[in-house]
Amino acid sequence: MLTAGGKRVRPLLTALAAGPDAPSDHWLPAACAVELLHTFTLVHDDIMDNAASRRGRPTTHVAYGVNTAILSGDVIIALATESLARTTSPTVHFMLEEFGLAFRRVCEGQALDKEFELRDDLTVEEYLHMIDLKTSKVLELAAVLGALAVESSHKEDLRAFAHHLGLAFQISDDLLDLTADQAAFGKTIGGDIVEGKRTLLFVCATEHYSRMNVQQRALMDRIRDHAATAEDVPLARELFSTLGVxxxxxxxxxxxTDRAKAALGRVPVSEARQHLEVFCDRLLGRSS
Amino acid sequence: MLTAGGKRVRPLLTALAAGPDAPSDHWLPAACAVELLHTFTLVHDDIMDNAASRRGRPTTHVAYGVNTAILSGDVIIALATESLARTTSPTVHFMLEEFGLAFRRVCEGQALDKEFELRDDLTVEEYLHMIDLKTSKVLELAAVLGALAVESSHKEDLRAFAHHLGLAFQISDDLLDLTADQAAFGKTIGGDIVEGKRTLLFVCATEHYSRMNVQQRALMDRIRDHAATAEDVPLARELFSTLGVxxxxxxxxxxxTDRAKAALGRVPVSEARQHLEVFCDRLLGRSS
Known part of the structure; x- marks a missing residue:
């Protein structure tokens, strides 16, 4: 899982938040800790989600069994704490505090995500709270550790930037599942529909359930029950579009996105801030 | 799992290693981190070992399912890092270093333990290495965090004390399974035999396999294949006794035990050392 690639978005955010003049022995061990924390969540989440493949490879539990996957995740998070301990930053105490809290929050986000699979009455607010925990908290950690590494006085602005960026990123991801160009996307269009994932689109659509006709309700029920097929994908796109979802x-x-940029705007103009602006645009635009 | 009790041996060791004059805000968050680390290993190990009960209660995965048990373990270790961050000791950086390494070692010990279940050719040396990782490393962490909390110059003596104490404790535990008095033991005599656990006794006995008669080999095979019954317990005790195991x-x-006491003997006479001597005797004597 560690060598299978991935975009390395989180450690990059730590590097950029620390800025080009930061000594690498201050921020690099922290950046690695964040990537390890993220990788740990993938290994354990894949067990819970019964996922068969990840980053073009079989998932750990498929390749080596559930026991080995549990232990691999455990060792990866142990490596994260070891990596964090390797920083020479005098702010290591604060870094540990931030790391521990983000670590707990991301687990709580996964717990909510699993719980939400069993619920039919999710609100948009609940969904946003879940992706805040599951996606934003680790991005916030990435930015804050970079800020701590250089004892930046704009730590809270960088946290707010990462928080809103995380939400925008996850919602864009939900949207791209139905609106992306297949060639550029890299994943199968409509994968979330077929998997019956509780995305923002699905949650918004369920709010209109009582006003739907029989065919529309049947489609929503198939998605909810993980029984939707590839043929349902264009139907779902049409329904979600009609509903204004x-x-x-x-x-x-x-x-x-606007909130993320506003938070970044409170950081003084600098090379670091310019890099973060480019980072934000590329992450949300998904362009290379 | 956190409220089900347990002996709280590890946080007690941190407290005793820190000594009676240590400020509690230095050592107590670290002591809690160690107990949480230990509890995390129990929750995840119970999944891997298919254990049905622990501390008189159903295990987490039996009570709530495997997914919840994985996440519970994850949250418990997150709480451990949060607790460690709460120490006000100026040595927190070293504490984190020790914590990360012990955390990884204990996972590696569990990995070896699971691997060893599939092997017939274990040596005593390999077994001792496994219990060093799985049992001693967390006890060493407990003692070292106490020493760090008071910036003791006898940190390495306390580590050596805990290391040897851990080995003696685990081997005594293996022995008690066949030699304890049922009433005083609290567990079923011969439980390790019936479960087919790779204990020191079993590993030592397998070294004599080639010289055993047909009945003795059949008994060893039943233990190895998790097919031994309560009736095999007195037979195993007799065989292990005859072999000198x-x-x-x-x-x-x-x-x-002698090595543990020798290491403790290098710590200057003090109230703290006296308490650690009593702790050692009670832990190994299993008396209250």
Whole structure:
């Protein structure tokens, strides 16, 4: 899992938040700790989600069994704490505090995600709270550790930047599942529909359930029950579009992007800030 | 799992190693981190070992399912890092270093333990290495965090004390399974035999396999294949006694106890050292 690639978005965020003049022995061990924390969540989440493949390889539990996957995740998080201990930053105590809290929050986010699979009455607010825990908290940690590594006085602005960026990123990901260009996307279009994932689109759509006709309700039920097929993908796109769900999601993503940029705007103009602006645009635009 | 009791041996060791004059805000968060680390290993090990009960209660995965048990273990270790961050000791950086390494070692010990279940050719040396990782490393952490909390110059003596104490403790535990008085023991006599556990006694006995008769080999095979019954317990005790395995294990336990006491003897006479001597005797004597 550690060598299978991935975009390394989180350690990059730590590096950029620390800035080009930061001594690497202050921020690099922390950046590695964040990537290890993220990788740990993938290994354990894949067990819980019964996922067969990840980053083009069989998942750990498929390749080596559940016991080995549990232990691998445990060792990866142990390596994260060892890596964090290797920073020479005088702020290591604060880094540990932030690390511990983000670590707990991301687990709580996964717990909510699993619980939400069993619920039919999710609200948009609950969904946003879950992705805040599951996606934003680790990005916030990445930014804050970079800020701590250089004892930046803009730590809280960088945290807010990462928080809103995380929400915008996850919502864009939910949208791309139905709106992306297949060639550029790299994943199968409509994968979330077929898997019956509780995305923002699905949660928004369920709010209109009582006003749907029989065919529309049957489609929603198939998605909910993980019984939707590839043929349902264009139907779901049409339904979500008709309901205005795609527009709502785009609006929320835009709002979170604006908030991320506003937070970044409170950081003084610098090379570091310019890099973070490019990082934000590339992450949300998914362009290389 | 956190409220089900247990002997709290590890946080007690941290407290005693820190000594009666140590400020509690230095050592207590570290002591809690060690107990949480230990509890985390129990929750995840119970999944891997398919254990049905622990501390008189159903195990987490039996009560709530495997997914919840994985996540519970994850959250418990997150709480451990949060607790460690709460120490006000100026040595927190070293504490984190020790914590990360012990955390990884204990996972590696569990990995060896699971691997050893599939092997017929274990040596006593390999077994001792496994219990060093699985049992001693967390006890060493407990003692070292106490020493760090008061910046003791006898940190390495306390580490050596805990290391040998851990080995002696685990070997005594293996021995008690066949030699304890049922009423005083609290567990079922011969439980390790019926479960087919790779204990020091079993590993020592397998070294004599080639010289055993047909009945003795059949008994060893039943233990290895987890097919032994309560009726096999007195037979195993007799076989292990005849082979001198009980005597060898007692000799190794005695040797490790002596080494633990020798390490403690290098710590200057103090109230703290007296308490650690009593702790050692009670832990190994299993008297209250």
């Amino acid at each position: 795609l527009t709502s999601a785009e609006r929320i993503a835009k709002q979170e | 009980l005597t060898s294990a007692e000799r190794i336990a005695k040797q490790e």
